[in-house]
Amino acid sequence: MxxxxxxxxxxxxxxxxxxxxxxxxxxxxxxxxxxxxxxxxxxxxxxxxxxxxxxxxxxxxxxxxxxxxxxxxxxxxxxxxxxxxxxxxxxxxxxxxxxxxxxxxxxxxxxxxxxxxxxxxxxxxxxxxxxxxxxxxxxxxxxxxxxxxxxxxxxxxxxxxxxxxxxxxxxxxxxxxxxxxxxxxxxxxxxxxxxxxxxxxxxxxxxxxxxxxxxxxxxxxxxxxxxxxxxxxxxxxxxxxxxxxxxxxxxxxxxxxxxxxxxxxxxxxxxxxxxxxxxxxxxxxxxxxxxxxxxxxxxxxxxxxxVKIAAEKKAQQAAWEKENPELAKKLAKFFSKEAPKVDFAAIAQKADQATRAASSTVLAAFASQVENMIVASADLSNSDKTDGFLKKTHAFTKGDFSGAFFQAGVCELTMAAIANGMALHGGVIPAVGTFFVFSDYMKPAVRMAALMQLPVKYVWTHDAFRVGEDGPTHQPVEQEAQIRLMEQLKNHHGKNSMLVLRPADADETTVAWKLALENTCTPTGLILSRQNIKNLVAENGYTSALQAAKGAYIVYKPATKADIILVANGSEVATLIEAVPFLKEKGIEVQVVSAPSEGLFFNQDESYRNEVIPASTPVFGLTAGLPSTLQRLAGANGKVFGLDHFGYSAPYKVLDKEFGFTAENVVNQVTAQLGK
Amino acid sequence: MxxxxxxxxxxxxxxxxxxxxxxxxxxxxxxxxxxxxxxxxxxxxxxxxxxxxxxxxxxxxxxxxxxxxxxxxxxxxxxxxxxxxxxxxxxxxxxxxxxxxxxxxxxxxxxxxxxxxxxxxxxxxxxxxxxxxxxxxxxxxxxxxxxxxxxxxxxxxxxxxxxxxxxxxxxxxxxxxxxxxxxxxxxxxxxxxxxxxxxxxxxxxxxxxxxxxxxxxxxxxxxxxxxxxxxxxxxxxxxxxxxxxxxxxxxxxxxxxxxxxxxxxxxxxxxxxxxxxxxxxxxxxxxxxxxxxxxxxxxxxxxxxxVKIAAEKKAQQAAWEKENPELAKKLAKFFSKEAPKVDFAAIAQKADQATRAASSTVLAAFASQVENMIVASADLSNSDKTDGFLKKTHAFTKGDFSGAFFQAGVCELTMAAIANGMALHGGVIPAVGTFFVFSDYMKPAVRMAALMQLPVKYVWTHDAFRVGEDGPTHQPVEQEAQIRLMEQLKNHHGKNSMLVLRPADADETTVAWKLALENTCTPTGLILSRQNIKNLVAENGYTSALQAAKGAYIVYKPATKADIILVANGSEVATLIEAVPFLKEKGIEVQVVSAPSEGLFFNQDESYRNEVIPASTPVFGLTAGLPSTLQRLAGANGKVFGLDHFGYSAPYKVLDKEFGFTAENVVNQVTAQLGK
CATH class of the missing domain: 3.40.50.970 (Thiamin diphosphate (ThDP)-binding fold, Pyr/PP domains)
Structure with a gap:
């Protein structure tokens, strides 16, 4: 003293x-x-x-x-x-x-x-x-x-x-x-x-x-x-x-x-x-x-x-490691910067389900395969489907941290900042869930995660007006454009400061989680649907969806040269796919692109980008967000059909019709764009 | 009972x-x-x-x-x-x-x-x-x-x-x-x-x-x-x-x-x-x-x-009105939807000052001319310069609401939601101040203000990396693009859900406040600089700046046809102006446009828009935000020079040089763009 x-x-x-x-x-x-x-x-x-x-x-x-x-x-x-x-x-x-x-x-x-x-x-x-x-x-x-x-x-x-x-x-x-x-x-x-x-x-x-x-x-x-x-x-x-x-x-x-x-x-x-x-x-x-x-x-x-104290504590650790070689290996793995190994190909997804449900399936697999993952929810676990993870473990309680689920209560910003602290401590992989519209509350902590380059995962469900009856306060519109600004922003290593993924179906959701887990350098946001989505026509499901790693890829390629490229992400891709046969009937050949991450796509070389969205072909984008959400992808001369208002309260299938998120309207928009 | x-x-x-x-x-x-x-x-x-x-x-x-x-x-x-x-x-x-x-x-x-x-x-x-x-x-x-x-x-x-x-x-x-x-x-x-x-x-x-x-x-x-x-x-x-x-x-x-x-x-x-x-x-x-x-x-x-209780209370009110005709008139005015009348032309602005200081001058005038305005700050009144208002009144205290300033303490979101409640109650005009980077915290309440069509005013100062030494956590980069998404989003009346203004100098700041006060239907955000800005060359100061009401206008028009349009808002306009003579020396004639509000500009008719930013002329945009901040204004083929990282801690003049926010770099960028 x-x-x-x-x-x-x-x-x-x-x-x-x-x-x-x-x-x-x-x-x-x-x-x-x-x-x-x-x-x-x-x-x-x-x-x-x-x-x-x-x-x-x-x-x-x-x-x-x-x-x-x-x-x-x-x-x-x-x-x-x-x-x-x-x-x-x-x-x-x-x-x-x-x-x-x-x-x-x-x-x-x-x-x-x-x-x-x-x-x-x-x-x-x-x-x-x-x-x-x-x-x-x-x-x-x-x-x-x-x-x-x-x-x-x-x-x-x-x-x-x-x-x-x-x-x-x-x-x-x-x-x-x-x-x-x-x-x-x-x-x-x-x-x-x-x-x-x-x-x-x-x-x-x-x-x-x-x-x-x-x-x-x-x-x-x-x-x-x-x-x-x-x-x-x-x-x-x-x-x-x-x-x-x-x-x-x-x-x-x-x-x-x-x-x-x-x-x-x-x-x-x-x-x-x-x-x-x-x-x-x-x-x-x-x-x-x-x-x-x-x-x-x-x-x-x-x-x-x-020096003495540390040496003593390290000697203790060494003794423990000697006695517990398996645990010691695990501990070292937890603190390594390596992504955990998960057998993603073995994750069986039911077809045509909501991507939040598909996320739940992946999280259930993580519960056993990613032993240092901590999943949290701001009082929405049964709605944002982080409970897929919770069901395989239990929540933290005072004096008992043997579980791996963190019930944060209703406090989105706090939860996100706590996840930053977990990541800073090291040894654990935090993932936090809430509704996408509430990403607004989390933004200040998301920005800090991006600045600090922390691999926090955000599970943002209920991703569009297709939330339906809950109405404007719960229907994200500008949020995707907003959070994708973080993809444009580079961190101090010159990398996209964040990875943002909006998968188009269950298989893409598995792949999105794969990318999220492998991303050990920046935060990742997963934007997921409340409602069921028809699986894409891609024949090989998961294998095909692996192309999502390139940010955008072709999910439907016409036999002959495409007259127009249709691009979307999330549930809107399925709507585009639905429109394909009707457009074909009208003699319009289309190429359909799923673009879960604009940020990843713009990191690809030009030849790939030009293969997916050729500069010389007209582009039509469909987004449940503001039209500007897709404008960068659609390019200077592409046309984007999106939403430019706060939405309304009604069953989502009614809203689909009222707002024009149907195959029929895609056909109308595309034929008008091509002057046919 | x-x-x-x-x-x-x-x-x-x-x-x-x-x-x-x-x-x-x-x-x-x-x-x-x-x-x-x-x-x-x-x-x-x-x-x-x-x-x-x-x-x-x-x-x-x-x-x-x-x-x-x-x-x-x-x-x-x-x-x-x-x-x-x-x-x-x-x-x-x-x-x-x-x-x-x-x-x-x-x-x-x-x-x-x-x-x-x-x-x-x-x-x-x-x-x-x-x-x-x-x-x-x-x-x-x-x-x-x-x-x-x-x-x-x-x-x-x-x-x-x-x-x-x-x-x-x-x-x-x-x-x-x-x-x-x-x-x-x-x-x-x-x-x-x-x-x-x-x-x-x-x-x-x-x-x-x-x-x-x-x-x-x-x-x-x-x-x-x-x-x-x-x-x-x-x-x-x-x-x-x-x-x-x-x-x-x-x-x-x-x-x-x-x-x-x-x-x-x-x-x-x-x-x-x-x-x-x-x-x-x-x-x-x-x-x-x-x-x-x-x-x-x-x-x-x-x-x-x-019915009885209301009748009694209304009789009381009528008696009071009879005894206090002037006050009664004032009360009615407070609750009317009319904008208060302020003699803006008489507000004398010192040249070449920070727009936060210019805002302070306007607020000082409001303190006497807008008797139902309540100005608040989240513990930054002497920094966001809402103290221009405070100095003419005093803060609320328990039992004394005779003043008109609300010291909110450090709680940006609460302050914004409280402003919504004030506006909902009616009779008062709330304005709230903090640093622009903290608009992130306020977003959930700003969105509610936009949805409810409340005329809350946001005073967001320290608007760019030019905050300088405070570094990345205090330097807004993506925030302007983010908040302008609200300009794109329409409210239930089909109007831009928000008005966002980033004035280019002291006079434009006066005009921005005029627009904010006259906007009784949606929230207004004012994005203001920490650092001093040279006044624009416009000869008539305030009178010239009145054109800001159109969202974007010409602040420098060349004698002959422009080879390129230079567009910016906020402090970057002065940087463009600074580059004009150097570009002229190189034989490049430019038109300089100040665009305080993209939202207002896109509401103008095409002929005006084409006069300000002719479709046939190349466009160069300069923004201290992400390049995408200005991309819609610069148009599909315009080139925007912006910032794509979080910024660094250093005196802002050093950052200007390091990041290329100088007349010299504008000249380099423009000559390169024109291939000269």
């Missing part, structure tokens, strides 16, 4: 570095970082367990930051552990630096998650805590570790923290320890202007263990963290009352603490004196990027301890 | 009608409707104040339903009040009926809000309660009325209810009375499988008055509602423990209550006996669509009371 005076010195060191980073960058958020410094300092110098020489060690504790704007605090404490150089800190917020304005996941450097949009960071921690429990239930408590989260006033206010708080309490995630940096100041106002919430009471209502302390007092932080270690029933919330801009002083030497003005700009811009503040904290404003010798020593001592 | 036995009979009548609607439609949700019947029955037969002959009466109480799937309950109780015929009930969920699967706002029939996506309905009630307080503060307590909300387990779980609960408690909305239909059953599971939450304690933590009762007991409901009327400090939550599928029986006559299976399908499909259930409830399964005589009498008696 270090004396608290050394801890205070180290916290001041963090404050100096953090505020200097912002001052140098002329941009950023010093105040929160200065207030939260004491907690991260005690956590990193006394509690957080990791292997300094093995950042990816699966058994490390994880630290999830929620308020990404407090990045200077994170980078500074990580600089004390040697993960960032002082030069890195000086390059804060600059082009090409490893210290961007908001942290981006970088496990090698100790950054466990991307953060910035408030609330999502600590929700990812809940996901990691669930993954930890899931793995410990399978491999033993030797691999238990703690998940720490750091949340601010903004994160507590974000809607998502309600889902996170409820779930952590319900599941009794005692491996989760969250520090609430309660400084009573937010960006625009003091907290009391927007909230009279009794936060301790709220978390107690969710079944949390709540401890309230002075958050700038090292001894109290230590005591609270020590207590939290032994909690076995509940997640712990340590509410630390902290001082925004702790240590800041004005030009006249008076205190400049507790001011909104220190939230989002350099101290000097906000009205404090940067120089006086650095002096007040024991630093030299001429040369602020320094680690004090005694602080260096403090962290060096901790590093030495950690 | 009616005896509770008549009330029980009436509630059974609702249960019979509701379950029969679902049975007849072969689709829908009977169980919840059957459990909640007792509450709505007591509310509508004894408490809710409205004028039976004047459904739009501004001083009526409002009832907001949250769980839209419980529509059979709402339609049935409204049938008892005469708003729906029994024939309407029989047409539930059918094409062209007035009884869609989920309720769609229809004030004439007593449906105050569209519902379906859980959580949003009661949040709209919070918005209506704020609007009520805002108006009472200006016109006197004679126009006080109550806002009732009905929420279910799913709504309580949705993330948004946290924002709603915190805000209602903080603002002390004692005019809000919410019934929580707590039946412990949700779609997939019993509630206890997904939540250990102590809901009473949670709402108490937010400062609510919580009353727990047996929710199927009319006397207890009456008592709770009576108590709630006198509360003056806090919103009231009545937690009613109810029985899902109350009255349902199986074929063998045993109880079929409290079962998930009654949630989302006809009783007969879920395993209950429809016939036995109707009999058990005192109805005739052969002829279930009947209002019992004593129930008819109960509601007729209430109608007669209401």
């Amino acid at each position: 270090s004396t608290t005076s050394i801890l205070d010195k180290a916290a001041d060191n963090i404050r100096i570095l953090a505020s200097s980073m912002v001052e140098k960058a002329k941009s950023g958020h010093p105040g929160g970082a200065m207030g939260g410094a004491d907690f991260v300092n005690v956590l990193f110098s006394e509690f957080l367990t990791y292997d300094p020489s093995d950042p990816q060690w699966i058994n490390r504790d994880r630290f999830f930051l929620d308020p990404g704007h407090m990045s200077p605090m994170l980078y500074s404490v990580l600089a004390l552990t040697g993960k960032y150089s002082l030069e890195d800190l000086k390059q804060f917020r600059q082009w090409g630096s490893v210290t961007p304005g908001h942290p981006e996941v970088d496990v090698e450097r100790g950054v466990e998650n991307t953060s910035g949009p408030l609330g999502q960071g600590h929700t990812m921690a809940i996901g990691a805590a669930i993954a930890e429990r899931f793995l410990a239930a399978r491999f033993g408590n030797w691999m238990s570790h703690k998940i720490y989260a750091f949340i601010s006033d903004g994160g507590v206010q974000e809607e998502i923290s309600q889902g996170a708080g409820r779930i952590a309490g319900t599941l009794g995630l005692s491996n989760l320890i969250m520090f609430y940096d309660s400084n009573d100041i937010q960006l625009s106002t003091v907290v009391s202007e927007v909230s009279v919430e009794d936060t301790a009471k709220k978390y107690e209502a969710w079944g949390w263990n709540v401890i309230t302390i002075v958050g700038n007092d090292a001894a109290q932080i230590r005591e609270a963290l020590t207590k939290a270690q032994t909690e076995t029933e509940r997640p712990t919330l340590i509410i630390g009352k902290t001082i925004m801009g702790k240590g800041a002083v004005a030009a006249d030497g008076s205190s400049f603490e507790n001011k909104c003005a220190t939230h989002g700009m350099p101290l000097s811009e906000g009205g404090a004196s940067y120089e006086k503040t650095i002096q007040n904290l024991g630093g030299n404003p001429e040369n602020p990027f320094v680690i004090f010798p005694e602080v260096e020593e403090l962290y060096a001592k901790r590093q030495a301890e950690l | 009616s005896t509770t036995s008549i009330l029980d009979k009436a509630a059974d009548n609702i249960r019979i009608l509701a379950s029969s609607m679902v049975e007849k439609a072969k689709s829908g949700h009977p169980g919840g409707a059957m459990g909640g019947a007792d509450f709505v029955n007591v509310l509508f037969s004894e408490f809710l104040t409205y004028d039976p002959s004047d459904p739009q009466w501004i001083n009526r109480d409002r009832f907001f339903l949250d769980p839209g799937h419980m529509s059979p309950m709402l339609y049935s109780v409204l049938a008892l009040t005469g708003k729906y015929s029994l024939e309407d009930l029989k047409q539930f969920r059918q094409w062209g009926s007035v009884t869609p699967g989920h309720p769609e706002v229809d004030v004439e029939r007593g449906v105050e809000n569209t519902s379906g996506p859980l959580g949003q309905g009661h949040t709209m009630a919070i918005g209506a309660a704020i609007a009520e307080r805002f108006l009472a503060a200006r016109f006197g307590n004679w126009m006080s009325h109550k806002i009732y909300a009905f929420i279910s387990d799913g709504g309580v779980q949705e993330e948004i209810s946290q924002g709603a609960g915190r805000i209602a408690g903080t603002l002390g909305l004692s005019n809000l009375i919410m019934f929580y239909d707590s039946n412990d059953i949700q779609l997939s599971t019993v509630v206890s499988e997904v939540s250990v939450e102590d809901t009473a304690k949670k709402y108490e933590a937010w400062g609510w008055n919580v009353i727990t009762i047996v929710g199927n007991d009319a006397a207890q409901i009456r008592e709770a509602l009576t108590k709630a009327q006198t509360e003056t400090e806090r919103p009231t939550l009545i937690i009613g423990k109810t029985i899902m599928g109350k009255g349902a029986v199986a074929a063998d006559g045993s109880s079929f209550e409290n079962k998930c299976a009654t949630h989302g399908m006809p009783l007969s499909e879920g395993g209950a006996s429809y016939e036995k259930t109707i009999q058990n409830l005192g109805g005739n399964p052969e002829n279930p669509f009947v209002i019992f005589p004593e129930v008819e009498e109960l509601y007729a008696k209430r109608q007669a009371e209401l």
Whole structure:
């Protein structure tokens, strides 16, 4: 144990570095970082367990930051552990630096998650805590570790923290320890202007263990963290009352603490004196990027301890592996980046069923063949058909993580962010289900998954107005065009930031799941039908559907040259196929293309693309979404028939007729387009 | 007061009608409707104040339903009040009926809000309660009325209810009375499988008055509602423990209550006996669509009371109007559908400023000229510059609604749904601000605003990678393309469901706000820059910018025929303008088009469109969003230079260079495109 005076010195060191980073960058958020410094300092110098020489060690504790704007605090404490150089800190917020304005996941450097949009960071921690429990239930408590989260006033206010708080309490995630940096100041106002919430009471209502302390007092932080270690029933919330801009002083030497003005700009811009503040904290404003010798020593001592602790834990693991060679192999497989092997060809699909039902069949196979998959639903398991998986396992409950299903309750965004946390933790493959129209709620977390390149799977069912009677609030129209924007957006590796698949029948659904499982680098969205769909005419079913891997492929090829290419995805492909004989009667030869993924298709070489959709042939597209959904595929001169309104409540077969999603209307549209 | 036995009979009548609607439609949700019947029955037969002959009466109480799937309950109780015929009930969920699967706002029939996506309905009630307080503060307590909300387990779980609960408690909305239909059953599971939450304690933590009762007991409901009327400090939550599928029986006559299976399908499909259930409830399964005589009498008696109550209240209003003719005129204006008159030409804009700053100038003018505007920010008022408005007024606080600013705290979705509720209440014009990247969070409420045709204004600032140092989590890329999908989507009146404007300079910002204010039929999104933008070369500033009303217009016209049309919106227009002289040097004559709204532009006649972007001339588009953002405007053969990745953290001028958003790169792109 270090004396608290050394801890205070180290916290001041963090404050100096953090505020200097912002001052140098002329941009950023010093105040929160200065207030939260004491907690991260005690956590990193006394509690957080990791292997300094093995950042990816699966058994490390994880630290999830929620308020990404407090990045200077994170980078500074990580600089004390040697993960960032002082030069890195000086390059804060600059082009090409490893210290961007908001942290981006970088496990090698100790950054466990991307953060910035408030609330999502600590929700990812809940996901990691669930993954930890899931793995410990399978491999033993030797691999238990703690998940720490750091949340601010903004994160507590974000809607998502309600889902996170409820779930952590319900599941009794005692491996989760969250520090609430309660400084009573937010960006625009003091907290009391927007909230009279009794936060301790709220978390107690969710079944949390709540401890309230002075958050700038090292001894109290230590005591609270020590207590939290032994909690076995509940997640712990340590509410630390902290001082925004702790240590800041004005030009006249008076205190400049507790001011909104220190939230989002350099101290000097906000009205404090940067120089006086650095002096007040024991630093030299001429040369602020320094680690004090005694602080260096403090962290060096901790590093030495950690080397020992990690070695001991690894020895335990080695002993376990020796005793349990099969389990050890399985564990290694879980944490490998390799896609699990599944015998997809053996999955028997009933013909002419809804693709959500076909998805259920695949998920049932996964339940036995993909042992590290966790499937979740936001209270729609019997409707989005994730219950195909559930029926072969059971849902998590407090104290029992031997099942593999996660009943999230009604909270789509929380569920998606939790899936991100599971993926970040590693060792598990999360898949989450809800209605496609509610992908709107998930978008902020889907974007984070895409940015972090996490292989989360989204099961989005009830994919079009063919939802029918539930009406406009439940009929997705613009959602497919919207989510496919993520296919256009490239991630930092230059790859499509997301894979989006809307299969046309049961066999394509099997293949879509195959592609989803094999996609270990980006999130995948599966867009599935509520209603039954006639199987495509393709003779070889699954084998033929394997071509879906190219994004789009020919499902019907005419004997002679096609007069027109008909393109669609999902249930609309079957409608096109239905129109083929009628068009033939009229002397029109068509080629029908199923295009489950525009993104994959545009990655194919030109010769393939030109074979599927020849540039010289007219194109007709049919989509239950906005016409623009298919316009890129149909090409500049293609015509797309789609929906341009919110839909109406009625049985879907009535809507098909009213909206023109029938073979008859396809015939009319195509003959009109060809001027026949 | 009616005896509770008549009330029980009436509630059974609702249960019979509701379950029969679902049975007849072969689709829908009977169980919840059957459990909640007792509450709505007591509310509508004894408490809710409205004028039976004047459904739009501004001083009526409002009832907001949250769980839209419980529509059979709402339609049935409204049938008892005469708003729906029994024939309407029989047409539930059918094409062209007035009884869609989920309720769609229809004030004439007593449906105050569209519902379906859980959580949003009661949040709209919070918005209506704020609007009520805002108006009472200006016109006197004679126009006080109550806002009732009905929420279910799913709504309580949705993330948004946290924002709603915190805000209602903080603002002390004692005019809000919410019934929580707590039946412990949700779609997939019993509630206890997904939540250990102590809901009473949670709402108490937010400062609510919580009353727990047996929710199927009319006397207890009456008592709770009576108590709630006198509360003056806090919103009231009545937690009613109810029985899902109350009255349902199986074929063998045993109880079929409290079962998930009654949630989302006809009783007969879920395993209950429809016939036995109707009999058990005192109805005739052969002829279930009947209002019992004593129930008819109960509601007729209430109608007669209401006529009196309304007449008394209206007499009060008339007296007040006579004494306060100016205020009365103002009140009428507030509730008219006319846009307020503002002297936009007199708004002086500083040149070359950020469009968020220009927006701030306009908002400052609104603060005095648009007296019924409520501006909100999700804790970014000093950053999204809604503080231009705030500086001229003050924020709402508990007990004081004399100001016109709403500090929402960090909760973008809640804020947007509250704005919907304000607009539904009427009398006020809500505008809400946050960063554009967080429009992702708001989308589900924006969609509802579009569906309900509410004139909410969104102030979305920090509109591109030019946010700079904050990095990818804060740099919108796909968001503009995404939100413009709403321009393509038509509402039930066949109009663009939303107006989206991204002004190119300060003057265009004034015009954009003019268009937003004049748009009283759909939501409007304003997409604004963080960074300064050089004013366009247009000679007449504001007068010239008025052409923005056409969606796109020529801001630079060459002396001779243009070799190419350059099109952009927002800050990219200035970049195009900057490139003009360099292109001229190379002998390339260009026409520059500013296109703040693609949606408006495509509504113009072809001759205008062809004047602005002639079909025969090559087009080059520049966008800080995905290239597809501008592709529709640039046309099939146009070339668009945009961004196809998430962005990076660095000063925006560095990013401009790195990403090619410079005059120099425009010159390179255009010369390459023209093969020069």
